[in-house]
Amino acid sequence: MGWYENNLEDDSKRVLALFERAQEDGWDVQERSTSTQEVIQEVARGGVCIVLLDARSLRDRHSPSHTQGDQNRSSPGSAEDGAHAYSGHYVLLVCYDQRMRSFIYLDPASNSHFHARDGAENACSISVDAFERAWHVPGTDRDIIFCSCT
Numbered sequence: 001m002g003w004y005e006n007n008l009e010d011d012s013k014r015v016l017a018l019f020e021r022a023q024e025d026g027w028d029v030q031e032r033s034t035s036t037q038e039v040i041q042e043v044a045r046g047g048v049c050i051v052l053l054d055a056r057s058l059r060d061r062h063s064p065s066h067t068q069g070d071q072n073r074s075s076p077g078s079a080e081d082g083a084h085a086y087s088g089h090y091v092l093l094v095c096y097d098q099r100m101r102s103f104i105y106l107d108p109a110s111n112s113h114f115h116a117r118d119g120a121e122n123a124c125s126i127s128v129d130a131f132e133r134a135w136h137v138p139g140t141d142r143d144i145i146f147c148s149c150t
Contacts, residue, residue: 034144036132043096043103047148051105052141055089057134058107058126086139094123102127 023029039049095104104123126134135142 033142034146036128036135039093039144040096040128042146042148043093044098045148047146049093050090050145050147051093051135052088052090052143053131053134054137054140055087055109056085057130057137058089058091086137088139091124097125100125100127101129103131 019029039051043049089107089109091108092106093103094106096102097104102125104125107124110124134140135144
């Protein structure tokens with residue numbers, strides 16, 4: 001346990017120093033709660049978001065329990081049934097498709113990439129409902145970083 005305490009303390013200091021430097025460099029750094037609607041608005045207007053999601057929920061987003069007709073059922077192995085072990089994973093939300101009610105995102109664990117001029121190529125997509133499930137799993141703390149050019 002001592003190893004974790006020492007390393008987490010060091011990591012915490014490193015991250016806090018990076019946030020301080022970002023503020024010194026003119027970035028608006030805030031710690032606050034946000035909503036899915038605010039995430040949609042930010043991405044729809046051209047911003048991007050770095051989001052901590054549950055990796056298992058991302059993998060399960062295409063399971064039968066997540067189809068259009070059955071959006072309210074939890075997936076097998078979800079936090080609700082106690083069998084789900086949280087696995088944090090960061091993705092980059094780059095677009096919002098209003099017609100499909102889904103985000104386009106880049107996943108560093110995949111071969112996805114994005115071309116600003118031509119749009120998404122080999123990017124991933126996730127419905128708003130599946131995004132919310134993956135973002136609300138205990139352990140994510142609903143962590144998100146908004147990045148936008150002003």
